[in-house]
Amino acid sequence: MAFTTRSLPWDKTSHSRELLLEREWLVTNGLGGFASGTISGAITRRYHGLLIAALPAPHGRMVMWSHVSEFLRFGDDDVISLGAEERAGGQLNLGAADYLHEFRLENGLPVWTYHVRDLVLEKRILMLHLQNTVHVIYRILEGEKRPRLELRPAFFFRHYESPVNEGLAAPYRLSAVEDRYEISDAHSRLPPLRIKLAIDPAQFTVLPQIIHQVVYRIEQSRGYAYEGNLWSPGFFYVDMHERNMAALIGSTEEWDIINVLAPEGATAAEEERRAKMLDDALPEARREFPAELVFAGDQFIITPGGRAEETARAHAAGDEVRTVIAGYHWFTDWGRDTMISLEGLALVSGRCLEAGYILRTFAHYVRDGLIPNMFPDREKEGLYHTADATLWFFHALSRYLHYTDDR
Structure with a gap:
């Protein structure tokens, strides 16, 4: 059910193609x-x-x-590219501009609609809550002549702040059991990237390829390294003649967790979670633009996945850990930002229980009268180099008591 929708209709004759490179989703x-x-x-x-x-x-x-490259194959020499990539030397493939009909945020989640001849294809991306799992879901809504869907995933395992021109791990390793594939880096202790096409029968062609000199144009504009390579092990494909849906799933979770929810179940679970968010919010925040803010605010309240010991300690005491990401893409959780935003993110939206978790999470780290200014990514302890964050902590505590009377 769509509680909120924000749409960007696309007309290639009247819109600049640059718009598709400038607008982002999260x-x-x-x-x-x-x-x-x-x-x-x-x-x-x-x-x-x-x-x-x-x-x-x-x-x-x-x-x-x-990245994933997306193709619709109607015949041996009849292939449509729906994706986009920019390579060094001015090579810009922007197939999406020719076939995109609409992009929209539906309940805060991205949805693409493509018109290819008589075919209407919809793509959705969602992440499972509290999992490092993503579903990329393709659904045919209309069309008589059905193509073969081909999907070529590409990888470069690195910390998200690392320069894009760091060398690829040599070599990545591909392993397969039935319909389950794993990509691993033999030189690190990272978990493998587990990937599958959630449809039966699905096929995979092993055809390794290095995608050279991918251009990251925003990094170039910021003065950072902006060309790097990706590695692809091959491509998945499935004939869509007798089916309307296929989904590519990528995850660092174990297979028994990944397989709990098929794409339909994952979609239904996320819709239910978002409906509950609106039910918990103040009445005036349950529709139209205020509801969009409720969904947007949900992105910032997190259980910090990088601090497992902290979560174990809280669980042992019958509590939970919550914090607030100061911003995407690069910020972590900052004490000052958390306390300033607590009322709007957690109290107005009816997430008072989580507001209490947030306050107790930061209270646990009080040192010499200070709460942490920030928790660096990859670290287990905070940094203490701010004075006003503690004053904002008392303000947030006052607002929490106003909404909850939890004494």
Whole structure:
């Protein structure tokens, strides 16, 4: 059910193609991890990718799945590209501009609609809450002549702040059992990226390829390294002649967790979670633009995936850990920002229980009368170099008592 919708209809004859490279989307998982990119599908920031996983320290937030190239094959020599990528030397493939009909945020989640001949294809991206798992879901809404869907994922395992021109791990390793595939880096202690096409029968062709000199144009504009390579093990494909839906799933979770929810179940679970968010919010925040703010605010309240010891300590005491990401893509949780935003993010939206978790999380770290200014990614302890964050803590506590009378 769509409670809120914000739409960007696309007309290639009247819109600049640059718009598709400038407008960005973001989906989060409640752990500090996220998926993000441009409407076109091109990756233009070092922080873009389909799975930036929030892993325990010392890993931190890692780019585990960078990109997917999407093709509709109607015949041997009749192939349509829906994605986008920019390569060195001015090579810009922007197939999305020719076939995109609409991009919209539905309940805060990104949805693309493509018109290819008589075919209407919808794509959705969602992350499972409190999991480092992403579903990229394709659904045919209309069309008589059905193509073969081909998806080529590409990877470059690195910390999300690392320069894009760092060398690829040599070599990545691909392993497969039935319909389950794993990509691993033999030289690190990272968990493997587990990936599958959630449809039966699905096929995978092993055809390794290095995608050279991908251009990250936003990094270039900021004066940072902006050309880097990606590695792809091959491509998935499935004939859509007798089916309407296929989904590519990527995750760092174990397979028994990944397989709990099929794409339909994952979609239903996230819709239910978002409906409950609106039910819990103040009545005036349950529709139209205020409801959009409720969904947007949800992206910032997290259980910090990188601090497993902190979560274990809280659970042992019958409590929970929550904190607030100061901003995406690169910020972590900052004490001052958390306390300033607590009322709008957690109290007005009816998340008073989580507001209490947030206050107790920071209270645990009080040192010499100070709460942490920030928690660096990859670290387990905060940094103490602010005075006013503690004053904002008392303000946030006052607002919490006003809303809850929890004494």
